[in-house]
Amino acid sequence: MTKATASLPPDLHQWVTRHVSSMDTAAVTDASWPRGDSRVWHVHTSHNKVFVKLYPSTEKYEREVMGCEHATRALAADEAPHLLATDPERPAVILSALPGRVVRGLPLEQAEEQQVHQLAGDLLRRWHDAPEPISDIEHQRIMASVTAQADEAATILDRLGDQLSPAEQDLVRDIARDLPGLAQALPLAYRHGDYSPRNWLWNPEPTPGHHSLIDFEESAPGLPVEDLVWLCGAAWPTRPDLRDAFLTGYGQPLSSTEQRALVLLTARLGVSYLSTGLTKTDTVLIDRGRTVLQHMVHTPR
Template identity: 30%
Template sequence: MIAVEDPRLTFARQALGPISSVPMPGLPSHLLALVDARDVLHVVKRHTDAGRFRQEAHAYITVVPHLGDRAPKMVAADPVTRSLLLTLLSGQSAVDLPPCSQAERDAYHSAGTTLRALHQVVPAESGDAIPAYLAGRTRWWTGRAHTAGLISVGERRTLLAHADALAIAVMDGAICHLDYQPRNWLVGSDGVVRVLDFEHARLDARVRDFARLEHRHWRLNPHLRETFFDGYGRPPDETERDLLIRFGVIEALTALVRGHESGDPQLAVHGRTLLDQLI
């Protein structure tokens, strides 16, 4: 029986020439590590969703180069296998840093600096449609939560009022990562945080990149918030703090519905708890 080569290897060989796969225990199945003839490490990331593939490939062409060595570089993209060939960054995952350590504080400071660099990229399009888009997303998630019986009639009314407020809110647009949190940070030996996974990156409200940190990581560790914004350059102003609450509502609804639909009780509880705190 003739063995069929992993199409990711075929794609990578066409781009790099001679390659060898590199065993990396713990690497997710959609990632494949390999080394080329010059002993340079790479990773092939395969998407199951064509839209996510296109969005991340576009980000690596238009946005990620502005981050320099704070992000991987894309070598090639293959729409047939929905795979991206990227340089492999070395470093320690920020989630593995000892809690309350100086290393953790330093990582949050560097992560703030990295995000500032991303937000300084000049977008190619206007951000005028962002408030309407976010209001629409809030209504959409509210509808799904209500249909699934996850929220009450009164909560639905409150959430729709949140959506109406978002529709007329003033907010700065920026190129956002939209999953900016420690699981996507690699801390190099130089202490610099490099960021991974740009499949959600797009023009959005700048403050949204703080929302996941605010509602998942900073509530129990407020000192990390201060450290992060010291690296970023400035903290949110009063208007932006109000937006963080409204974006927290979107975060809560997303977690509640996705946790329910995927059978992930931990995610659903996070969404329910956060929603109770915010509305």
């Protein structure tokens, strides 16, 4: 995840200095994701290892703070970073560092990868089970978001239907027709919002290994099954062993309603990728969208 030696912006450096000792000898590296909006730095001093995160909006900052607070209630102390300092004016936070490496791209043997996914399932279940109050306004926002996704699918079908196979057209039609009703029948919970291996940390030592979670700037109340969309679209179609391991850790199979909603939410993301890719002539998004749609056509729903 760490990319290159860097320096903090001067005003941010002054703020961090008030909270982190030995900043005069700190080693700073840029740890930002290539396509992310937030800026992240790893700061390593003789006394501390921390991450400094600068957000593009107050909303993402507030979600990170609330996500960290939720993690303290839902997870063990070493399974998520701790807030060491916050500044809503910048907006920025300082987070404790956790042992381990980002799972995405790690050369794991099959058994170890299955172990990581099982632990990820267990962690997510505890994350979802920790209660948070969800107001009527939040409930309306969630349902409006799902309806907007269904409407987007209908619009894309009208515009790009001739570029979809008959089976893909039927799937997108199902999204537009069925997704809002399915959402009404599903429970709500506090979701992570970006639950994928790029936000999982894995430390194989000490045995049997340790799994932890980072990056809460997309966390918010929503449908728990939304946290499975990346896995459903990118990992499980070619690795059913990882699906089995994850759901074993999660502790319960998906209900028929959850499974259908998951497939439709994942397909909605795929057709959105495809639409954006065709509009921008982005072959990466086009290929990603077509792959997800093809997988979802063959996934039981």
